[in-house]
Amino acid sequence: xxxxxxxxxxxxxxxxxxxxxxxxxxxxxxxxxxxxxxxxxxxxxxxxxxxxxxxxxxxxxxxxxxxxxxxxxxxxxxxxxxxxxxxxxxxxxxxxxxxxxxxxxxxxxxxxxxxxxxxxxxxxxxxxxxxxxxxxxxxxxxxxxxxxxxxxxxxxxxxxxxxxxxxxxxxxxxxxxxxxxxxxxxxxxxxxxxxxxxxxxxxxxxxxxxxxxxxxxxxxxxxxxxxxxxxxxxxxxxxxxxxxxxxxxxxxxxxxxxxxxxxxxxxxxxxxxxxxxxxxxxxxxxxxxxxxxxxxxxxxxxxxxxxxxxxxxxxxxxxxxxxxxxxxxxxxxxxxxxxxxxxxxxxxxxxxxxxxxxxxxxxxxxxxxxxxxxxxxxxx
Numbered sequence: 001x002x003x004x005x006x007x008x009x010x011x012x013x014x015x016x017x018x019x020x021x022x023x024x025x026x027x028x029x030x031x032x033x034x035x036x037x038x039x040x041x042x043x044x045x046x047x048x049x050x051x052x053x054x055x056x057x058x059x060x061x062x063x064x065x066x067x068x069x070x071x072x073x074x075x076x077x078x079x080x081x082x083x084x085x086x087x088x089x090x091x092x093x094x095x096x097x098x099x100x101x102x103x104x105x106x107x108x109x110x111x112x113x114x115x116x117x118x119x120x121x122x123x124x125x126x127x128x129x130x131x132x133x134x135x136x137x138x139x140x141x142x143x144x145x146x147x148x149x150x151x152x153x154x155x156x157x158x159x160x161x162x163x164x165x166x167x168x169x170x171x172x173x174x175x176x177x178x179x180x181x182x183x184x185x186x187x188x189x190x191x192x193x194x195x196x197x198x199x200x201x202x203x204x205x206x207x208x209x210x211x212x213x214x215x216x217x218x219x220x221x222x223x224x225x226x227x228x229x230x231x232x233x234x235x236x237x238x239x240x241x242x243x244x245x246x247x248x249x250x251x252x253x254x255x256x257x258x259x260x261x262x263x264x265x266x267x268x269x270x271x272x273x274x275x276x277x278x279x280x281x282x283x284x285x286x287x288x289x290x291x292x293x294x295x296x297x298x299x300x301x302x303x304x305x306x307x308x309x310x311x312x313x314x315x316x317x318x319x320x321x322x323x324x325x326x327x328x329x330x331x332x333x334x335x336x337x338x339x340x341x342x343x344x345x346x347x348x349x350x351x352x353x354x355x356x357x358x359x360x361x362x363x364x365x366x367x368x369x370x371x372x373x374x375x376x377x378x379x380x
Contacts, residue, residue: 036081037151037195039074048162052171059175065182069191073155080163082195093269094315094324095347096293100140101301102345109135109305112144119230123216127237128247136302137236137288138229141203145229148200149193153177157197157206173197176206185213185222192225200224201232204239212239236288243287244280251285251299252278256312269293274313320371330371333379334359 053066091099113120113135120131135144142148154177160170177197181188193199197206201224204213213222216234224232253259255266255275264279269292276296285295300311317323322330324346331341334355339362341355353369360367363378 034078036078037076039072039155040077042075045075045159045162049158052158052161052174055171056175056178061175061178061182065178068188069154069178069181070158071188073152073158075162076151076155076159076195079151079156079159079195083160083163083165091293091347092315092318093273093293093296096297097300097311098324098345098347100297101304105139105143105301106304108144109139109301112138113305116229116233120233123234123237127234127241127245129237129240129245130302130306132302132305133240133251133285133298134233134237135305136298137202137240138233139301139305140294140298141236142201145201145227145232148225149195149198149203151192151195153191153193153197153199153206154188156193156195160196170197173206176210179210180206184220186225190225201229202236204235208239209235212242214238239288240284243284245284246280249279249281251281251295251302252276253303254300254311254313267292269296270315273315274311321373322371322376326373326376327371330376330379331355333376337379 049070053063056066057063113132116135117131120134123129123134124131138144154174157170157174157177161167161174163170177191180186181191191199194203198204199206199209204224209222209224213224213235214231215222216230222231222235224235252264253261253276255261255277261277264277264282266275266277268275278295278299282295282299285298286292288294288298304310315324318327327346327348328344331344331346331352334341334352335344337359339355339359340351342349342351348371352371356371356375357367357369359365359375359379360369
């Protein structure tokens with residue numbers, strides 16, 4: 001299956017084995033800067049690799065490919081830390097959409113859609129998945145290719161296979177990664193991805209790559225890693241088509257007074273929030289990542305890329321009694337007063353919490369890090 005990534009999907013640990021999962025830092029083939037993502041001495045990992053080699057050779061991996069794949073590889077302690085830190089904070093749909101379908105994401109996506117329009121039209125003609133849907137998946141998974149991942153996949157998957165929490169799963173990913181090298185789709189030094197092995201423009205894990213990646217131009221390689229997104233975008237469309245995408249049918253729509261519609265089924269992810277009428281293709285998107293928020297994110301972002309506006313419905317106040325506009329105002333006013341709350345997106349993450357704490361400390365208030373209507377009034 002595809003791999004969810006914490007920074008974008010926030011879908012929780014279950015998505016790690018059921019969905020795909022993009023980000024600010026540009027992708028690079030150089031080693032990751034985080035020291036915990038550099039190879040560290042580990043005799044246990046060394047012994048595990050030695051025991052893995054005969055299993056891999058019995059599974060058809062040549063000794064030469066094993067030598068190539070493990071040259072320079074090593075145990076990555078940061079990968080284990082990230083794997084064990086899967087108690088992901090849950091985001092409301094409102095916050096989630098503010099992250100994955102904000103105005104900057106929409107502007108960038110429309111530019112990429114225009115830039116790659118001819119390619120995406122070809123892909124749509126072959127697989128039946130609309131260009132804007134493929135572009136939305138691209139935006140969700142790697143921020144339109146800006147964050148494809150720079151961690152060596154052999155190191156990441158072997159570390160997780162050795163660690164043992166999901167050892168059998170990651171040993172299969174490691175074997176699939178070595179088969180990618182054996183087939184010649186990518187050079188060993190370019191076989192990079194996220195900390196959990198999700199790779200390329202549309203973040204396929206190795207077994208999904210093996211099953212669904214395509215060589216769209218017929219050049220003999222299924223290259224989802226390079227700057228050219230052709231094979232990555234075509235592979236995402238191939239996956240959705242193979243999962244049952246119905247050509248010419250919508251994913252769904254927000255229910256408004258102007259379009260009550262019929263058919264499909266009605267969902268309301270949050271009490272009091274917008275309602276959606278969803279169809280078969282909504283469930284196909286969930287095959288990519290088994291998260292309702294993710295599927296709505298892809299669907300809504302695809303609508304925005306095609307020219308639609310923001311959602312019409314409101315989400316109401318949060319547990320602090322604040323609207324998203326209130327939260328944006330808190331962030332703007334904190335930053336203006338010298339307490340950097342990050343981008344004023346209305347999403348209250350760790351940077352905003354730290355800014356609130358610093359403001360409260362400076363004002364002699366109880367330090368909670370939590371927003372409130374009283375805080376907003378003080379900042380005004």
